Amino acid sequence: MRLPLAAASRAAAVVAVAGVVAVLPWLSGRDAAYTVLRARYADREATPEALAAVRAELGLDRGPLGIAVDWLSGVLRGDLGTSWISGRPVAPGTAEAVGVSLTLTLAALAVALVVAALLVVPALRAALAGRPRAGTGVTATVLVALPEFLLATLLLLVGAVWLGWFPPYGWAGPGHLPLPALALGLPAGGLLGRLLATAVTAAATEPWVRTWLLSGHGAPATGAALLRRALPSVAGQVGLVVVGLTGGAVAVEEVFAVPGLGRLTLGAASSQDLPVLQAGLLALLVLAAALGGAVAVLRRALLGGAAAPALPPALPPAAGRRRDRTLALGAALLLATVVVAGLLRDPYASAHPRLAPPSVSLPFGADASGRDLLARVGHGAVSTVGTALLVVAVCTLVGLLLGCLPRLAAGPVEVGNAVPPVVVGLVVGALLGASVPAAALAVGLVSWAPLAAHASALLEEARRAPYVEVLPLLGVGRARLLLVHLLPVVAGPVVRHAALRVPGVALALAALGFLGLGARPPSPEWGLLLAEGSSYVERAPWTVLAPAGALVLVAVAAVSATSLAPRRPHASRAAPARRRPGVGVGGPG
Known part of the structure; x- marks a missing residue:
């Protein structure tokens, strides 16, 4: 009964999301016919007859079920519809935007991994010295607390305006990639670094680490084993961080005028171009699910097909x-x-001078x-x-x-x-x-x-x-x-x-x-x-x-x-440990 119930739950969730996206034109509560009439035929008066003709042209008169069936059947054929504003097919523009967003996401992920590696080094050194400690991770916390859109604005100001090292806007070559990738990757790297540092500190309290250190194992081998032991426990959260990059890209693409999926979708939402919005949302969901699935595959590879034992809590001194x-x-x-x-x-x-600087009266x-x-x-x-x-x-x-x-x-x-x-x-x-x-x-x-x-x-x-x-x-x-x-x-x-x-x-x-x-x-x-x-x-x-x-x-x-x-102690601390082959006193493989 377990598998059918879980499978039914997953199927129902996917169908519900697809159904909401499919009937967006009906659920929006706005008269899409008026938007299309103004965008395509600016010289025509918005009479009831003209609006009825546009609704018939768009298929809005078929009701939510007809709209959903038309859209979903088109998606299965690879046809994402036609833009209500431009009148052009949606699929080619969406595919180009997906390519841009995927490139930006992968570059941001590379930045995040570098930042996380730098932040986990102190915890790893302390663990190898036999003094595992978990600090507050102030640097990581500050990085996580900085919104991507604020970082994007600051990087634009420093890197493009003050230093002139990078172009400020657009997407015409590799030179346009560093600033958006840094804006996305720095907060993600701060979160990954904090998660990994905490997991490494927890893993360092296990008996096998001291055994390895006393038996003369080198620091590189012990450090690699610690990372291998710590990674599976945080892989699920790493997946959430990677998926979160697709959401942060919306704001970053807007700041840097990057023609990616986020900017395309945001523009479609503001202009009420619902076919483009539907295609953008579908692509964002597929991209997020694909990235999350890739992380899940990586986690299974790290675990070797078995469940990793829970790490002990990393308590700071x-x-x-x-x-x-x-x-x-x-x-x-x-x-x-x-x-x-x-x-x-x-x-x-509005009782003060415009853009007045900080002062005693205006801190x-x-x-x-x-x-x-x-x-x-x-x-x-x-x-x-x-x-x-x-x-x-x-x-x-x-x-x-x-x-x-x-x-x-x-x-x-x-x-x-x-x-x-x-x-x-x-x-x-x-x-x-x-x-x-x-x-x-x-x-x-x-x-x-x-x-x-x-x-x-x-x-x-x-x-x-x-x-x-x-x-x-x-x-x-x-x-x-x-x-x-x-x-x-x-x-x-x-x-x-x-x-x-x-x-x-x-x-x-x-x-x-x-x-x-x-x-x-x-x-x-x-x-x-x-x-x-x-x-x-x-x-x-x-x-x-x-x-x-x-x-x-x-x-x-x-x-x-x-x-x-x-x-407080976990109830499972009294439970018999389910040991994975290669993990325990002898270390993680």
Whole structure:
């Protein structure tokens, strides 16, 4: 029964996604006929007869089922339809955009791997010296906290404007690749580096490492073995990072005017060219699924067809915890000070000189409309961080609930993991319009999936504990077993995992605001502040440094505070270890 249920869940999830994309013209709630009439026949009056003729030409009069059947049958034949705006076939332009985006994604992945390698070196050296330690990873945290669209703007300013080393816009040759690849790859590399450093530190506490070091194994061989032992445990998260590159590419392509899939899809959403939007969304989903599948194949190759034993928790020593405590308290106090000071000011009054620099009366300066940036950052924290906390809280509850139904939720979890929030934001924006609730819904629709996958894995591990296996024999029912003996063990790690995702959710909300898919002016939402300030970053860099610094503070405070949380022993620690051949005292092969 297991395989059919899981397979049915996956099939239902894929059909649901395909169905939503197929009926976008019907669900959008806008009169696409009017858009097409204005784009193609500017001299014709929008009479009911003219609109009816356009609807008949587009097939909109056939209803949602007819639209879905036509589109899906065309996709199966390789026909993605015709652009409503240009009247040209969609498939050739989409194929070219896919090639550009794939090239950019692979280049960004190369950058991310280099950055991750540099960040994991200190942890590897400490492990080989016999003093494994897990630090806060401040450099990695700051890199992760910088939005791709902000990095893209800064790199454009420094690399193209100030230094003149690279062309600023377009896609005409290899010279146009470095800046977009760096903007995408640096945050991804920071996250990969932190994950790998933590996994290496955890692996270094296993007995075989000391045995290898005492027996005279060289540092290169032991280091390679440590990496091989650590990689499978983080391969799933690496897959999420790689998939996330496709979402970040939307904003980066928009900043650098790269004619890739993200820019194509965003332009189609804003112009209501739904056939192009459908093709772009389909291509983004396929690209994300392909990248995620490639990572899954790599993970299976690393594991050799067996499940890797769980790594022990990487607990930092006392000095590391003092540093974590200092960073967490410092970042939280500084952020609280900014928010409180900002809330006491008016975020909407244009009472100051345009782009006024920071001063005693204006600690963060003024924006292009003469509004106090300290006030806007403080009030924006309520919408940005408050919305992020609400989204994470809801996603945590959903993740714990669906984590208890792993086979039924298998399909939605895999689809949710494979779809970046920006892609969902494009769909939700096309259906509901741009707003803070729409952006929160878009991010929430995918942010629960990693938490559900984590909860499911922890529950399965906890069920293997000897004392849990014997409880049904003692008359403990399934509901009591789950609620009393399993969920309390699982809830702590999942909640800590959720806390680590607060900065990422805040960044996703900011990215949607930057792309015009979230809050609308004059809202002080941080993504909108970054979008408004990016046009003036050369003349007035404080317009972007203020909201960007606030995002970094949120990330540092969340990551540092999470590392201080007490780890309670896992139920599965008492379970017999399932040893993989070649892993244990003798090392990972």
